[in-house]
Amino acid sequence: MRKRLFYTLFCILGIILIYASYKRIYKDSLVQIPVLMYHHFDTEGISETTIHPQNFQRHLKFLKEEGYETVTIEELIGFLKQKKPFPKKPIIITIDDGYLSNYTLAYPVLKEENMKATIFVVTSFREKQPGVTPHFTWEQAKEMYDLGLVDIQSHSYNSHYKIDTIKGSKGALTRPIHSDIKIESDEEFEKRIKEDLLKSKEDIEKNIGNKVIALAYPFGEYSRASEKAAKEVGYRATFIIKDKMNYEDATPHLLKRIQVSGYDIEEDLAKKIKYSKSSFTIIDKVKAKIVSIITSIKDEEVMGREIEIYINGGKVHFPTQSPYIDRNFTILVPVEDVVKSLGAEFTYDEAGGVVLVKNKETKVQFIIDSDKVYINGEEKQMNNTVVLTPKKVIMVPLRFLGEALEKTVIWNEKEKIIYIN
Template structure:
């Protein structure tokens, strides 16, 4: 009888030791990193070279960080599901072709997951013609489908990644509030219909193209209002992201989750320090 008892004790010790390294305290901080575009030999606040990007990802991996998905984050925030130790959420905005050509092989090399918030109207099929050839090239739906093993795609609106003049004369993000459209100030109803139709359309197209429905939106320029949050929730989103350059905790508003802007000039060690101080 001793062997079964010893085996049971051993199994229990393994289970409890594994659960002790899981991440789940309400006070634990989760860094959410925000990238945009990669370009060789260029590093600034929104662009990073592939060499520097690899150095950052390699450093995160060697420091014991485990990349998570937005679905995992949602499950942690809403269903108390545990996350791996030292979780980090890696995100990209806009949907640049460089994410496919340069970031994808690096993330795959280090087995790190990431999310891309795409401006849905700017993602086309291979045989479609882009209307604006002066902008930085974006990925195609075929490329997004190819990257399923590493990326999940979320919404950066259908076509509201621009700024408009509000009723008070100030320039703000297009989803913020009633704005001047072709010289005429929208009514509250017109604003709500414009924004919610944009949000819903972005979700529907991603689902039609990729086979799953996005659960999160990053607001253009990180600008959001209480009205826009209500519209995002009404459209069916479960999480929303802004840019406050701090890590999140479990009690944060799920529709104003902060991200940390990663500077292309940051070394891997400097990025770790930035995360530590966030």
């Protein structure tokens, strides 16, 4: 039996490596489309998001020397959707927020180098001029657009802020507002973001005269609801922040952008583009697959049958999802079934992704896809993340759950039985 398992493993690994090699060759044969992201420009100070215009110009010269041609988002969509003519080495320059420095410092460089860029603007900032850093006006935006080198697209109307949640601060387009003064329903949330994205689109088209087809999510954070709203109001492309390459087999939604730092010189920029290529992660994916296969074999040899759980002498039944051991050899259980058998309370806030478990003494808050947990308000960290299965069952580490509720958890490995008292 053992020899057969390892022979099977050897064959599977061979297939994976062949596939990985094919995938690398296939990806390298496709047109690669890096999208760079800049923000602010300054002649006196630089930071992660502020670059000196002379350094920006060196970046553009370097890209031209390397054979890159700047393209617009409309040209990109035409290529991805209809395979319209496209450069062999395209690149998209994007600038976020719409600071005045985009007009006074970056725009002259773009003109001098004759290179295109897209500026994603927060349209409510055109009038408010918030903070200490001024933003360009609609008149200045139209001047740049009319020359033909700068396109103006959306960065939302007024959603460039974060909402405090138990999972930390999250972008306003990602979830409903739950605060001391406002609790937003899912319907109100969807209505808010749809109106915001439509307002931004209409403001730009009214003041610039162009067609607004693209949205760059503030902070690069999005949700299913925001993607749905963006499509419904007419955005044909959306952008996130992720230091990865886009390829010609991509869709125009959730396109990745590489963050450019004000400290980056030409060599740094070259490295960021090079290591953004997805094919560089193939070996990592193979390693993950190997671990998964080895784990499944180990589980089969050691465990042999389903895990049984007894709470105060009574067997717990799991009608939808059985407990299982993950690749870290941690036992994950359906939290709702266990909690109810323990006589504790269970609630799940689907919009916020928060699971609340409490008894008379203890309140435990788990967060979907996170290893952070809060016990009576104090943050702790688990070795595993909370899992939401395709069947919508929430799985948490059993020992951590039991001990958080001050229960004794005993694991009989030979019999594959867990006792909780």
